[in-house]
Amino acid sequence: MSRYELPAVVVEHQRRGANLYELILHAPPIAERATPGQFVMVRAVRTHAPLWRRPYSILRANPDKGVFSILYSVQSAFTELLAMKRIGSTVQILGPLGSYFQPVRAARRHILVAGGVGAPPLCFFAARLAPTLTPDEHLLILAGARSSEMLVGLDEFRALGAQVRIATDDGSQGYQGYVTDLLAQALDDPLETAVYACGPNRMLRTAADICLARGVPCQISLDAPMPCGVGVCLGCAIPVRTPDGGVWYKRACAEGPVFWAEEVVWQ
Amino acid sequence: MAVNLQVALGRLRLPNPVMVAAGTFGYGVEYRDLVDLTRLGAIVTKSLTLAPRMGNPPPRVAETPAGMLNTIGLQNDGVDAFLLETLPRLREYGVPIIVSVAGETLEEYVQVAAKVSRAEGVAALELNLSCPNQARGGMEFGVSAELTAQVVAAVRRAADLPLIAKLTPNLGDLTPVAQAAVDAGADALSLINTLLGVAVDAQTRRFRLSSKVGGLSGPAVKPIAQYHFWRVRQALPNTPLIGVGGISTPDDALEYILLGAHAVQIGTANYVQPTTALEILDGIHNYLQQHGFESLDALRGLVG
Numbered sequence: 274m275s276r277y278e279l280p281a282v283v284v285e286h287q288r289r290g291a292n293l294y295e296l297i298l299h300a301p302p303i304a305e306r307a308t309p310g311q312f313v314m315v316r317a318v319r320t321h322a323p324l325w326r327r328p329y330s331i332l333r334a335n336p337d338k339g340v341f342s343i344l345y346s347v348q349s350a351f352t353e354l355l356a357m358k359r360i361g362s363t364v365q366i367l368g369p370l371g372s373y374f375q376p377v378r379a380a381r382r383h384i385l386v387a388g389g390v391g392a393p394p395l396c397f398f399a400a401r402l403a404p405t406l407t408p409d410e411h412l413l414i415l416a417g418a419r420s421s422e423m424l425v426g427l428d429e430f431r432a433l434g435a436q437v438r439i440a441t442d443d444g445s446q447g448y449q450g451y452v453t454d455l456l457a458q459a460l461d462d463p464l465e466t467a468v469y470a471c472g473p474n475r476m477l478r479t480a481a482d483i484c485l486a487r488g489v490p491c492q493i494s495l496d497a498p499m500p501c502g503v504g505v506c507l508g509c510a511i512p513v514r515t516p517d518g519g520v521w522y523k524r525a526c527a528e529g530p531v532f533w534a535e536e537v538v539w540q
Numbered sequence: 541m542a543v544n545l546q547v548a549l550g551r552l553r554l555p556n557p558v559m560v561a562a563g564t565f566g567y568g569v570e571y572r573d574l575v576d577l578t579r580l581g582a583i584v585t586k587s588l589t590l591a592p593r594m595g596n597p598p599p600r601v602a603e604t605p606a607g608m609l610n611t612i613g614l615q616n617d618g619v620d621a622f623l624l625e626t627l628p629r630l631r632e633y634g635v636p637i638i639v640s641v642a643g644e645t646l647e648e649y650v651q652v653a654a655k656v657s658r659a660e661g662v663a664a665l666e667l668n669l670s671c672p673n674q675a676r677g678g679m680e681f682g683v684s685a686e687l688t689a690q691v692v693a694a695v696r697r698a699a700d701l702p703l704i705a706k707l708t709p710n711l712g713d714l715t716p717v718a719q720a721a722v723d724a725g726a727d728a729l730s731l732i733n734t735l736l737g738v739a740v741d742a743q744t745r746r747f748r749l750s751s752k753v754g755g756l757s758g759p760a761v762k763p764i765a766q767y768h769f770w771r772v773r774q775a776l777p778n779t780p781l782i783g784v785g786g787i788s789t790p791d792d793a794l795e796y797i798l799l800g801a802h803a804v805q806i807g808t809a810n811y812v813q814p815t816t817a818l819e820i821l822d823g824i825h826n827y828l829q830q831h832g833f834e835s836l837d838a839l840r841g842l843v844g
Contacts, residue, residue, distance in 0.1 A: 275573075276573065276574070278574050278813075278814060278815065316812065316813070321606040321758075321759040321760075321788075322605050322606040323603065324603055324606060324607065324608060324758055324759070324808075324812060325603050325608065325811065325812065326811075326812060365813075367574075367814070497598060497599075498599060498600075498601050498602065498603070500601055500603075500608060500808075500811040501810070501811040502811075503570060503571070503574070503814070504566065504570055505564065505565060505566035505570050505571065505586075505810070505811075506563075506564065506601065506610070506612070506811055507595060507600070507612050507615050508600050508601035508610060508612065509598075509600075509601075510595065510597075510598045510600055510615070511598070512597070512598075520594075521594060522594060522595060522598075522615065540597065540598075
């Protein structure tokens with residue numbers, strides 16, 4: 274475990290969609306150690322309100338340049354403050370934090386299920402996974418969102434040579450319906466598969482159920498209100514099964530955010 | 541000019557007045573790579589119960605204006621696991637360790653305190669009197685002067701360590717409870733614990749915490765905490781008091797010292813900035829130097 278609390282310099286701040294922004298930050302220790310699925314706790318400005326830092330999954334990291342980035346949309350007082358950050362200013366960063374996606378080496382097909390703003394850690398994972406795949410391994414991205422303008426990272430997934438299938442709630446792009454419908458369809462193919470998912474907790478639950486019913490290994494990245502990010506406040510409790518059949522809590526920030534689907538007890 | 545930051549709270553002597561509050565710093569070791577633990581005045585551990593506790597179902601926390609609500613439900617590893625596994629690791633840092641003791645019954649407080657008092661390297665006990673009392677339908681022990689006195693007196697008999705009673709603010713006037721705690725043998729008082737509150741989500745049309753009611757902390761509570769602190773200070777001019785509630789800057793801490801605090805505890809601010817306690821320690825040091833005070837004694841209680 275190596276994590277840092279430091280001021281990171283904004284080196285680029287780019288619009289990525291209708292209401293989607295990428296903040297590229299210079300912080301070499303974090304860029305070097307970040308693993309796909311991990312997150313950072315971000316503090317834009319010293320304020321009492323908003324009070325908490327916010328967790329952001331790492332979208333990409335370039336250890337050679339010492340930079341990493343996060344993706345956000347402006348929808349709260351916190352993200353309004355983040356949006357005001359100019360190149361050369363700093364944001365306070367704590368990270369990299371939490372667990373990460375683990376490639377299932379026995380799988381011949383890796384399916385990444387990205388729900389809306391859940392896409393960033395999967396973009397990072399795909400970027401690191403794609404170069405390691407053997408010729409007989411496939412990378413399939415299932416990307417879902419409410420509407421086409423809320424889809425994230427499609428070009429990057431395609432640039433990695435991944436096959437991309439899209440689902441939107443309103444039918445504005447791809448299949449009209451839930452991205453988990455596409456997952457169920459894809460799993461009809463008996464190819465040895467591993468699933469990695471990030472998105473709204475309801476989507477993750479459905480993805481987990483589908484995978485568990487078919488015996489497909491599935492890792493999910495869970496979201497929870499997270500005051501500290503480092504495992505001390507116990508606010509982000511996730512109910513999990515214990516070996517003796519009971520239920521206990523793990524912390525989304527410390528043992529998570531990435532969990533094996535079979536661990537999680539949905540409530 | 542040399543500045544002396546040492547403080548004495550009765551028998552309890554600390555290298556400086558800046559502690560981290562119970563439940564906001566884990567068992568201390570979790571922050572070892574981010575915070576120089578050796579510089580802290582003391583670490584108050586997460587509250588310990590006799591058996592491990594699972595805590596409350598999520599959602600357990602909600603951000604509120606300049607504050608937060610929590611309903612963790614005393615999730616902890618239990619006193620035995622702490623003494624066996626965590627305390628030896630924490631002791632290595634040489635920082636004073638104050639163990640927060642919780643219980644749902646008088647007997648539980650006593651048993652936890654007795655176990656801790658037999659361990660090596662604990663500087664003091666802090667009694668978390670905000671625990672729900674099983675025998676009285678979950679009412680906090682600390683809202684009753686009689687129950688507070690019973691808990692303090694029983695723990696006093698069972699454990700030969702400096703004893704701090706942490707008071708709940710969830711009653712109109714804290715002074716009778718404060719007086720009862722001191723009369724029953726508390727060496728010092730911490731005030732305040734969290735304030736009861738609720739938060740509602742208009743979008744989902746539900747309470748934002750699983751238990752509906754939670755404890756409010758953060759900058760929002762500071763004026764209320766300082767009000768209670770000031771009243772108890774007036775009623776008990778000779779009791780060492782520890783100011784807790786809404787401290788996130790050196791000035792916040794200095795305000796409590798000016799109101800008569802011997803020490804302060806940093807709570808919610810640790811989540812926002814893990815190094816807050818050390819920044820406050822440096823800030824107090826600089827303030828004393830700049831304004832020509834040689835020690836905290838010269839500053840304490842100047843506003844009364």
